[in-house]
Amino acid sequence: TTLVGSKWRPGKYSLRQQADMRKACVIKGIDPKSIGMPEKSARKIKMDKPPKGHKHQRMYAQKQAAIEKNLQDMPEKIRKWKEGLAAEKAKTKSSLPF
Numbered sequence: 001t002t003l004v005g006s007k008w009r010p011g012k013y014s015l016r017q018q019a020d021m022r023k024a025c026v027i028k029g030i031d032p033k034s035i036g037m038p039e040k041s042a043r044k045i046k047m048d049k050p051p052k053g054h055k056h057q058r059m060y061a062q063k064q065a066a067i068e069k070n071l072q073d074m075p076e077k078i079r080k081w082k083e084g085l086a087a088e089k090a091k092t093k094s095s096l097p098f
Contacts, residue, residue, distance in 0.1 A: 001008050013021070018037065025032045033039065052058075 001010055003009075011018075022032045022037055022040065025035065025037070
């Protein structure tokens, strides 16, 4: 689009067509500016912040920390569980000798 007077006018050729014409000029050895082509615009990189990533990647460190914490408490949890099993077994055991 170009500003003509006070109005914006659409371009005569699409960006795809302009790219094709630019490539044809380069192949034939003609400078694209010499035939009135605009300069090739530089690509804009819109990376102001790092990529978000997948949730499992973002949460990996927290998950590993929780696993480590639970593994440290595991011997105590196993001991309590075994005590509970022994208590349940003792409850169901008959007091009669036979």
